Amino acid sequence: MRALWRSAIIVALCSVGAPGLASSAAAQGLPGAETVYASAPPRLLQIRTLLADAGRQTSTGSGFLVSADGLAITNYHVVSDAALEPKTYRLEYTGADGTQGAVTLLAVDLPNDLALVRVDKQEAPFFAFDKAALDGTLPKGERLYSLGNPLDLGFTIIEGTYNGLVEHSYNDHIHFTGALNPGMSGGPAVNAQGQVVGVNVATRRGGQLISFLVPARFAAALLARGREAKPAAGDLRKDVIAQLASWRGALYKSLAEEGFRDRVFGSYQAPETRSAWFECWASTNAGASPKPRASINATSCKAEASVYVASDLNTGVVEVNHSYAKSIDLNQFQFATVLTQLAQPRLTMGGSFRKWYTPQHCHEDFVGVTPAAEHPPLRVMWCAQGYREFDGLYDIALVAVTQDRADEALVSRLNLQAIAYDDALRIGKSFLERLQVAR
Amino acid sequence: MIWIEILSKHRDVAGRFRVDAAEIHIGRGYDNHVILDDPYVAARHVRIFRDAEGRLVAEDLGSANGLYLGASKSRKPQLVLDGAEPIRIGQTLLRVRDAAHAVEPERLAGSERGALPIIAAIVLGAVLLAINAILVWFGQTSEPRASDYLVPTLTMIGVVVAWVGVWALLSRLFSGRAHFLRHLLIAEAGLVAFWIYSELAQVASFALTWTTIFTYGYAVAWIVLATICFLHLREVGRTHMVVKGIVVGVLLVVAIAVQTLQRSEAFANSGRPNVTHVLMPPSLRLAPVRSEQAFIDDVARLKAKLDADRAELKPAVEP
Numbered sequence: 124m125r126a127l128w129r130s131a132i133i134v135a136l137c138s139v140g141a142p143g144l145a146s147s148a149a150a151q152g153l154p155g156a157e158t159v160y161a162s163a164p165p166r167l168l169q170i171r172t173l174l175a176d177a178g179r180q181t182s183t184g185s186g187f188l189v190s191a192d193g194l195a196i197t198n199y200h201v202v203s204d205a206a207l208e209p210k211t212y213r214l215e216y217t218g219a220d221g222t223q224g225a226v227t228l229l230a231v232d233l234p235n236d237l238a239l240v241r242v243d244k245q246e247a248p249f250f251a252f253d254k255a256a257l258d259g260t261l262p263k264g265e266r267l268y269s270l271g272n273p274l275d276l277g278f279t280i281i282e283g284t285y286n287g288l289v290e291h292s293y294n295d296h297i298h299f300t301g302a303l304n305p306g307m308s309g310g311p312a313v314n315a316q317g318q319v320v321g322v323n324v325a326t327r328r329g330g331q332l333i334s335f336l337v338p339a340r341f342a343a344a345l346l347a348r349g350r351e352a353k354p355a356a357g358d359l360r361k362d363v364i365a366q367l368a369s370w371r372g373a374l375y376k377s378l379a380e381e382g383f384r385d386r387v388f389g390s391y392q393a394p395e396t397r398s399a400w401f402e403c404w405a406s407t408n409a410g411a412s413p414k415p416r417a418s419i420n421a422t423s424c425k426a427e428a429s430v431y432v433a434s435d436l437n438t439g440v441v442e443v444n445h446s447y448a449k450s451i452d453l454n455q456f457q458f459a460t461v462l463t464q465l466a467q468p469r470l471t472m473g474g475s476f477r478k479w480y481t482p483q484h485c486h487e488d489f490v491g492v493t494p495a496a497e498h499p500p501l502r503v504m505w506c507a508q509g510y511r512e513f514d515g516l517y518d519i520a521l522v523a524v525t526q527d528r529a530d531e532a533l534v535s536r537l538n539l540q541a542i543a544y545d546d547a548l549r550i551g552k553s554f555l556e557r558l559q560v561a562r
Numbered sequence: 563m564i565w566i567e568i569l570s571k572h573r574d575v576a577g578r579f580r581v582d583a584a585e586i587h588i589g590r591g592y593d594n595h596v597i598l599d600d601p602y603v604a605a606r607h608v609r610i611f612r613d614a615e616g617r618l619v620a621e622d623l624g625s626a627n628g629l630y631l632g633a634s635k636s637r638k639p640q641l642v643l644d645g646a647e648p649i650r651i652g653q654t655l656l657r658v659r660d661a662a663h664a665v666e667p668e669r670l671a672g673s674e675r676g677a678l679p680i681i682a683a684i685v686l687g688a689v690l691l692a693i694n695a696i697l698v699w700f701g702q703t704s705e706p707r708a709s710d711y712l713v714p715t716l717t718m719i720g721v722v723v724a725w726v727g728v729w730a731l732l733s734r735l736f737s738g739r740a741h742f743l744r745h746l747l748i749a750e751a752g753l754v755a756f757w758i759y760s761e762l763a764q765v766a767s768f769a770l771t772w773t774t775i776f777t778y779g780y781a782v783a784w785i786v787l788a789t790i791c792f793l794h795l796r797e798v799g800r801t802h803m804v805v806k807g808i809v810v811g812v813l814l815v816v817a818i819a820v821q822t823l824q825r826s827e828a829f830a831n832s833g834r835p836n837v838t839h840v841l842m843p844p845s846l847r848l849a850p851v852r853s854e855q856a857f858i859d860d861v862a863r864l865k866a867k868l869d870a871d872r873a874e875l876k877p878a879v880e881p
Binding site: 413414415416417453454455456457458459460461462463464466467468470476477480481482483484485486487488489490491492493500501502503504505507508509510511512514517522524526527528529544548551552555556 | 699768829838839840847849851852861865869876
């Protein structure tokens with residue numbers, strides 16, 4: 124323990140006592156956080172959202188310059204208020220070098236949570252993108268430095284490691300092992316040479332140092348696409364909606380193309396998606412106390428495919444859930460009560476419901492898929508609600524309960540958020556067709 | 563022989579005087595046959611005599627406040643009396659009856675009343691307890707506990723007894739008899755009717771897929787409540803039945819309207835229809851299974867509703 128302390132102090136003494144060595148160390152390929160940070164201030168920004176009337180900040184994030192003429196990258200969620208409500212909110216920046224000024228929003232990339240803005244700086248130094256990161260050839264374990272202004276406390280630099288792309292995720296995210304904090308969103312994560320590898324975006328609650336970056340190639344693509352953009356008021360809002368619709372369309376197309384595989388649950392077999400971006404967990408009530416009177420074994424596959432649209436709207440979850448229930452000593456009415464509790468369709472409710480969704484409509488019926496020998500009769504509930512502002516997007520909850528036995532049943536649930544209605548009908552139909560009696 | 567009866571405001575007999583005279587004088591003075599201690603009555607207020615046809619007639623003797631029939635507001639110098647409707651002088655109601663006045667036939671004493679109502683009350687009570695116990699039993703999906711049965715049963719008994727007790731008390735106050743058994747029968751019948759409806763509604767929503775049956779369940783509850791209130795009021799007193807009917811009807815309409823409004827506002831707020839998707843044992847299914855394509859066509863039609871809602875709710879585009 125004492126040795127560890129001593130070495131920590133030595134490192135501190137070295138870096139404080141020998142500032143002149145920093146640049147030579149960089150040249151020798153042994154740079155530290157200090158050298159990386161030393162060149163950052165003129166290119167690093169804090170981006171603040173202000174109430175247009177009051178002129179006070181309501182939220183802060185970070186950003187970084189990517190061109191000499193004042194183009195900068197940040198997160199969409201840092202500027203979303205200004206993108207959606209340009210009359211109520213405006214943006215300002217404060218540079219790490221103390222400069223201040225107005226920020227103009229040029230373009231957004233909703234699925235990847237990025238935004239391109241222009242600040243009034245000319246011939247300023249800027250961050251370049253790391254070639255290996257753009258090609259996706261960065262080795263795991265590479266040291267990265269994340270920059271930003273956490274909690275409005277002042278600009279900081281955080282050391283961490285690159286750990287490849289996050290698995291089971293529809294959108295590509297870099298797994299960064301380092302302590303990101305609110306306010307650092309939109310800041311760059313750079314390699315030892317100060318080249319951008321990713322953009323700070325999120326952390327995992329309940330994890331230790333588990334943070335996520337948007338890969339640099341999306342930022343480079345947004346820069347190429349948005350450089351000449353001159354959006355009029357209201358255009359960005361329309362663009363956000365259009366991007367949401369086309370991104371969801373592609374996601375559900377890929378879900379349908381990758382298709383389902385069958386999995387056996389007791390006397391039934393049910394579809395499970397083949398898509399790699401689903402994460403599946405099983406649960407059982409076998410160990411519950413008091414001893415359960417019906418055994419319930421559930422498998423839940425959920426896609427990490429939700430996206431930040433506005434401060435009160437995250438949407439895009441896709442979930443497939445099968446619960447196989449079998450009565451232990453319940454009579455058939457009691458067992459039906461258990462199934463009733465398991466089978467209620469769940470759509471988003473409460474809170475911001477009124478702002479974003481139209482009222483829910485449900486339909487339920489007995490459905491028999493042919494041939495009847497292979498498919499149990501089903502009780503199917505279909506509930507849907509639309510998005511008030513996103514034409515053509517709906518949230519769908521489909522629940523099917525097998526109806527061939529009084530003492531066992533499979534409750535299958537499909538939740539599709541932000542989906543086109545026809546896509547939902549198609550996926551729902553093939554889902555029902557795959558609910559079968561086990562062979 | 564003539565009987566003069568002084569009636570209370572509720573027309574109960576407060577005093578009764580027998581007078582054997584051809585002409586009877588009534589007033590506040592001591593030279594009358596019947597003396598009234600009512601400051602609004604004249605010293606000699608009215609006289610009662612038989613006319614040429616033998617009918618009893620009341621005649622105002624020139625009082626300041628006059629002579630009226632029953633609750634009527636028109637002053638009369640003279641009134642022919644029928645022994646049923648009282649006359650009013652000052653603030654006093656008087657009924658004048660001949661000795662030959664016909665009375666109602668004798669009522670049967672309680673012990674000779676049929677045992678049927680008692681049996682009916684016991685049977686209905688048993689049905690209620692049984693339904694309650696079955697519902698608790700069917701809803702029991704974890705460890706069975708005695709309190710699951712006892713709490714709702716005792717609560718129900720307590721509520722019914724309190725409800726019936728209040729009505730019996732009202733009966734006792736206004737008609738002199740508590741009629742506890744009749745009120746009990748009314749309350750039990752109402753509860754049984756409501757429970758049968760709600761259970762049938764659950765079965766129908768599953769077996770026949772009549773899911774909307776729940777939507778109007780609250781209206782049925784109010785109608786049952788209004789009906790039993792009306793029957794209770796009828797037992798309290800059989801007078802003014804039309805007024806009672808109208809009052810109960812108006813309260814019923816108000817209650818249903820207010821709850822409908824409240825529910826539609828709650829729906830607009832939460833967006834969630836007030837429907838439980840009930841599942842029952844598959845053997846109860848009555849509706850035929852629909853083909854998959856027919857179901858998909860049905861749910862495809864929901865899109866039009868959702869789009870209509872969206873068109874209505876979409877925020878106005880800013881200029």
